[in-house]
Amino acid sequence: QSVLTQPPSVSAAPGQRVTISCSGSSSNIGVNYVAWYQQFPGTGPKLLIYDNNSRPSGVPDRFSGSKSGTSATLVITGLQTGDEADYYCGTWDKSLSTEVVFGGGTRLTVL
Amino acid sequence: QVQLQESGPGLVKFSETLSLTCIVSGGSTNTVYWTWIRQSPGRGLEWIGYVSYNGNTDYDPSLKSRVLISRDTSENHFSLDLYSVTAADTAVYYCARGRRYCSAGSCRHYFDFWGPGTLVTVSS
Numbered sequence: 515q516s517v518l519t520q521p522p523s524v525s526a527a528p529g530q531r532v533t534i535s536c537s538g539s540s541s542n543i544g545v546n547y548v549a550w551y552q553q554f555p556g557t558g559p560k561l562l563i564y565d566n567n568s569r570p571s572g573v574p575d576r577f578s579g580s581k582s583g584t585s586a587t588l589v590i591t592g593l594q595t596g597d598e599a600d601y602y603c604g605t606w607d608k609s610l611s612t613e614v615v616f617g618g619g620t621r622l623t624v625l
Numbered sequence: 626q627v628q629l630q631e632s633g634p635g636l637v638k639f640s641e642t643l644s645l646t647c648i649v650s651g652g653s654t655n656t657v658y659w660t661w662i663r664q665s666p667g668r669g670l671e672w673i674g675y676v677s678y679n680g681n682t683d684y685d686p687s688l689k690s691r692v693l694i695s696r697d698t699s700e701n702h703f704s705l706d707l708y709s710v711t712a713a714d715t716a717v718y719y720c721a722r723g724r725r726y727c728s729a730g731s732c733r734h735y736f737d738f739w740g741p742g743t744l745v746t747v748s749s
Contacts, residue, residue: 516669549735558719558739559670565733602670606725606732612685613725614672614734 517542517610518603518617525623526593534588534620536603542615546606548586550579553600553619562601563588590622598624627652629720629740637714639749643707647720647740650701654678658723659696659703660736665716675723676703710747717742 519537526532536548548566551559561570563579566586578589586603603617633645647659658675665671674684676694684692688707696703707714721736 546731547733547735549733551736558721558742559736560739561735561737564724564735564737570737604670604735606734608732612672612687613683616670616672618669 516618517607517615518605520601520603520617520620522618523621523623525625527625528593528595530593531589531591532593532622534590534601534603534622536586536588536617538584538586538605538607538615539609540584541609542584542605542607543581543586544584545608548579548581548603548605550577550586550588551602551604553602559602593624595624598622627722627738629722629738631718631720631740631743633718633743633745635744635746637710637745637747639711639747640709643705643710643714643718643745643747645705645718645720645743645745646702647704648702649722652722652738654698656724656726658725658734659694660721660723661694661705662719662721662736662739663714663716664719664742668716671716673705673707673718675725712747712749715745715747717744 550563552562553559566581567579607615637643660675661673676696691708693706719742720740722738725734
Protein backbone atom coordinates (compact mmCIF):
# COMPACT_ATOMS: atom_id res chain seq x y z
CA GLN A 515 0.00 0.00 0.00
CA SER A 516 1.02 3.61 -0.61
CA VAL A 517 2.57 5.88 2.00
CA LEU A 518 0.03 8.62 1.23
CA THR A 519 -3.68 7.78 1.46
CA GLN A 520 -6.19 8.89 -1.15
CA PRO A 521 -9.80 7.83 -1.68
CA PRO A 522 -9.96 5.28 -4.52
CA SER A 523 -12.69 7.18 -6.32
CA VAL A 524 -14.77 10.33 -6.31
CA SER A 525 -17.55 11.47 -8.60
CA ALA A 526 -19.52 14.58 -9.35
CA ALA A 527 -21.65 16.10 -12.08
CA PRO A 528 -20.42 18.56 -14.69
CA GLY A 529 -20.16 22.09 -13.35
CA GLN A 530 -19.85 20.96 -9.76
CA ARG A 531 -16.93 21.15 -7.34
CA VAL A 532 -15.00 18.10 -6.21
CA THR A 533 -12.29 17.62 -3.61
CA ILE A 534 -9.66 14.88 -3.44
CA SER A 535 -7.85 14.33 -0.19
CA CYS A 536 -4.31 13.10 0.44
CA SER A 537 -3.42 12.04 3.96
CA GLY A 538 0.12 11.64 5.18
CA SER A 539 2.16 12.10 8.32
CA SER A 540 4.46 14.49 10.13
CA SER A 541 7.46 13.17 8.22
CA ASN A 542 6.06 13.85 4.75
CA ILE A 543 3.12 16.19 4.16
CA GLY A 544 3.50 17.66 7.64
CA VAL A 545 6.84 19.27 6.78
CA ASN A 546 7.19 19.19 3.00
CA TYR A 547 5.50 20.47 -0.11
CA VAL A 548 2.87 18.49 -1.99
CA ALA A 549 2.43 18.03 -5.72
CA TRP A 550 -0.58 16.74 -7.64
CA TYR A 551 -0.61 14.90 -10.94
CA GLN A 552 -3.35 14.14 -13.47
CA GLN A 553 -3.18 10.98 -15.54
CA PHE A 554 -5.39 9.90 -18.44
CA PRO A 555 -5.47 6.21 -19.44
CA GLY A 556 -2.46 5.20 -21.48
CA THR A 557 -0.52 8.43 -20.91
CA GLY A 558 2.12 9.68 -18.54
CA PRO A 559 1.11 11.79 -15.54
CA LYS A 560 0.95 15.57 -15.91
CA LEU A 561 1.96 17.99 -13.18
CA LEU A 562 -1.12 19.86 -11.98
CA ILE A 563 -0.04 21.49 -8.72
CA TYR A 564 3.35 21.92 -7.05
CA ASP A 565 4.47 23.54 -3.81
CA ASN A 566 1.04 22.79 -2.31
CA ASN A 567 -0.85 25.40 -4.32
CA SER A 568 1.12 26.59 -7.35
CA ARG A 569 -0.02 25.85 -10.89
CA PRO A 570 2.37 25.33 -13.79
CA SER A 571 1.79 27.47 -16.82
CA GLY A 572 -1.21 26.24 -18.79
CA VAL A 573 -3.08 24.59 -15.93
CA PRO A 574 -6.52 26.21 -15.56
CA ASP A 575 -7.32 28.01 -12.32
CA ARG A 576 -10.23 25.60 -11.86
CA PHE A 577 -7.58 23.40 -10.26
CA SER A 578 -6.28 24.44 -6.85
CA GLY A 579 -4.41 22.84 -4.00
CA SER A 580 -4.10 23.39 -0.29
CA LYS A 581 -2.38 21.83 2.69
CA SER A 582 -3.25 21.72 6.35
CA GLY A 583 -1.23 19.78 8.88
CA THR A 584 -0.57 16.32 7.54
CA SER A 585 -3.19 16.41 4.79
CA ALA A 586 -3.48 18.02 1.39
CA THR A 587 -6.47 18.65 -0.83
CA LEU A 588 -6.96 19.07 -4.55
CA VAL A 589 -10.05 21.06 -5.51
CA ILE A 590 -11.53 21.09 -8.99
CA THR A 591 -14.30 23.59 -9.69
CA GLY A 592 -16.53 23.89 -12.74
CA LEU A 593 -16.06 20.19 -13.42
CA GLN A 594 -15.82 19.15 -17.07
CA THR A 595 -16.11 15.73 -18.69
CA GLY A 596 -12.51 16.14 -19.82
CA ASP A 597 -11.40 16.16 -16.18
CA GLU A 598 -12.24 12.48 -15.86
CA ALA A 599 -8.86 10.95 -14.99
CA ASP A 600 -6.73 9.56 -12.19
CA TYR A 601 -5.20 12.01 -9.73
CA TYR A 602 -2.11 11.37 -7.60
CA CYS A 603 -0.47 13.29 -4.80
CA GLY A 604 3.24 13.12 -4.09
CA THR A 605 5.76 14.55 -1.68
CA TRP A 606 9.14 14.09 0.02
CA ASP A 607 9.39 11.89 3.10
CA LYS A 608 12.15 12.57 5.60
CA SER A 609 11.73 9.40 7.60
CA LEU A 610 12.15 6.96 4.77
CA SER A 611 15.31 6.27 2.85
CA THR A 612 13.34 6.77 -0.34
CA GLU A 613 12.83 10.43 -1.08
CA VAL A 614 9.64 10.43 -3.08
CA VAL A 615 6.32 8.98 -1.98
CA PHE A 616 3.01 8.94 -3.82
CA GLY A 617 -0.62 8.34 -3.01
CA GLY A 618 -2.45 5.36 -4.46
CA GLY A 619 -4.43 7.56 -6.81
CA THR A 620 -8.05 8.67 -7.06
CA ARG A 621 -10.26 7.97 -10.06
CA LEU A 622 -12.47 10.96 -10.82
CA THR A 623 -15.70 10.15 -12.61
CA VAL A 624 -17.73 12.97 -14.09
CA LEU A 625 -21.32 11.79 -14.05
CA GLN B 626 8.60 22.83 -24.50
CA VAL B 627 10.29 19.88 -22.83
CA GLN B 628 9.63 16.47 -24.30
CA LEU B 629 10.74 13.08 -23.04
CA GLN B 630 10.43 9.75 -24.80
CA GLU B 631 11.24 6.32 -23.42
CA SER B 632 12.59 3.55 -25.61
CA GLY B 633 13.66 -0.02 -25.06
CA PRO B 634 12.51 -3.63 -25.29
CA GLY B 635 9.00 -4.41 -24.12
CA LEU B 636 9.90 -7.93 -23.06
CA VAL B 637 12.75 -8.97 -20.79
CA LYS B 638 13.50 -12.47 -19.59
CA PHE B 639 13.58 -13.43 -15.94
CA SER B 640 16.98 -12.74 -14.28
CA GLU B 641 18.22 -10.62 -17.19
CA THR B 642 18.75 -6.86 -17.41
CA LEU B 643 16.07 -4.30 -18.21
CA SER B 644 17.58 -1.38 -20.14
CA LEU B 645 15.69 1.75 -21.12
CA THR B 646 16.69 5.08 -22.61
CA CYS B 647 14.98 8.44 -22.32
CA ILE B 648 15.52 11.00 -25.08
CA VAL B 649 15.14 14.58 -23.87
CA SER B 650 14.46 17.59 -26.03
CA GLY B 651 13.96 21.22 -25.11
CA GLY B 652 14.03 23.02 -21.81
CA SER B 653 16.62 23.81 -19.19
CA THR B 654 19.03 21.26 -17.85
CA ASN B 655 20.07 23.38 -14.89
CA THR B 656 19.28 22.03 -11.43
CA VAL B 657 17.13 19.24 -12.77
CA TYR B 658 16.96 15.59 -11.79
CA TRP B 659 16.48 13.08 -14.58
CA THR B 660 14.26 10.48 -13.04
CA TRP B 661 12.77 7.05 -13.62
CA ILE B 662 9.41 6.13 -12.12
CA ARG B 663 7.40 2.99 -12.68
CA GLN B 664 3.74 2.10 -12.29
CA SER B 665 2.07 -1.24 -11.85
CA PRO B 666 -1.45 -2.16 -10.76
CA GLY B 667 -0.28 -3.70 -7.54
CA ARG B 668 2.31 -1.12 -6.52
CA GLY B 669 1.04 2.21 -7.90
CA LEU B 670 3.60 4.89 -8.74
CA GLU B 671 7.07 3.95 -7.54
CA TRP B 672 10.09 6.24 -7.66
CA ILE B 673 13.17 4.38 -8.91
CA GLY B 674 15.81 7.09 -8.76
CA TYR B 675 17.57 9.91 -10.56
CA VAL B 676 20.77 11.20 -12.07
CA SER B 677 21.17 14.89 -11.39
CA TYR B 678 22.33 17.81 -13.50
CA ASN B 679 25.78 17.48 -11.88
CA GLY B 680 26.00 13.70 -12.18
CA ASN B 681 24.91 12.66 -8.71
CA THR B 682 22.62 9.67 -8.37
CA ASP B 683 20.15 8.44 -5.79
CA TYR B 684 17.97 5.36 -5.80
CA ASP B 685 15.09 3.83 -3.93
CA PRO B 686 16.68 1.61 -1.26
CA SER B 687 14.63 -1.41 -2.26
CA LEU B 688 16.14 -1.28 -5.77
CA LYS B 689 19.55 0.24 -5.02
CA SER B 690 21.49 -3.01 -5.23
CA ARG B 691 20.43 -3.71 -8.79
CA VAL B 692 19.80 -0.35 -10.49
CA LEU B 693 21.96 2.09 -12.41
CA ILE B 694 20.84 5.42 -13.85
CA SER B 695 23.30 7.22 -16.08
CA ARG B 696 23.30 10.19 -18.45
CA ASP B 697 24.90 11.23 -21.70
CA THR B 698 24.83 15.00 -21.81
CA SER B 699 26.21 15.21 -25.33
CA GLU B 700 23.45 13.00 -26.67
CA ASN B 701 20.68 14.47 -24.50
CA HIS B 702 19.57 11.19 -23.08
CA PHE B 703 19.67 9.25 -19.86
CA SER B 704 19.29 5.57 -19.17
CA LEU B 705 18.04 2.99 -16.73
CA ASP B 706 19.56 -0.43 -16.14
CA LEU B 707 17.74 -2.78 -13.79
CA TYR B 708 19.53 -6.05 -13.19
CA SER B 709 18.27 -9.51 -12.28
CA VAL B 710 14.64 -8.74 -13.02
CA THR B 711 11.69 -10.76 -11.75
CA ALA B 712 7.97 -10.70 -12.45
CA ALA B 713 7.64 -7.98 -9.82
CA ASP B 714 9.52 -5.62 -12.15
CA THR B 715 6.77 -5.82 -14.78
CA ALA B 716 5.42 -2.28 -15.03
CA VAL B 717 5.02 0.81 -17.15
CA TYR B 718 8.27 2.75 -16.88
CA TYR B 719 8.27 6.54 -17.12
CA CYS B 720 11.13 8.98 -17.44
CA ALA B 721 10.56 12.42 -15.97
CA ARG B 722 12.28 15.68 -15.23
CA GLY B 723 12.47 16.29 -11.50
CA ARG B 724 12.71 19.51 -9.52
CA ARG B 725 14.12 19.12 -6.05
CA TYR B 726 15.27 21.55 -3.40
CA CYS B 727 14.82 22.45 0.23
CA SER B 728 14.44 25.77 1.98
CA ALA B 729 13.74 26.70 5.59
CA GLY B 730 13.44 23.09 6.61
CA SER B 731 10.84 22.12 4.00
CA CYS B 732 11.56 20.20 0.84
CA ARG B 733 9.91 19.72 -2.50
CA HIS B 734 10.52 17.02 -5.08
CA TYR B 735 8.15 17.01 -8.02
CA PHE B 736 8.15 16.09 -11.69
CA ASP B 737 7.23 18.75 -14.19
CA PHE B 738 7.53 16.78 -17.41
CA TRP B 739 6.96 13.09 -18.06
CA GLY B 740 7.34 10.75 -20.98
CA PRO B 741 4.35 8.74 -22.25
CA GLY B 742 5.67 5.58 -20.63
CA THR B 743 6.71 2.19 -21.93
CA LEU B 744 5.40 -1.16 -20.77
CA VAL B 745 8.04 -3.69 -19.83
CA THR B 746 6.99 -7.26 -19.17
CA VAL B 747 9.28 -9.77 -17.50
CA SER B 748 8.77 -13.23 -18.89
CA SER B 749 9.80 -16.55 -17.51
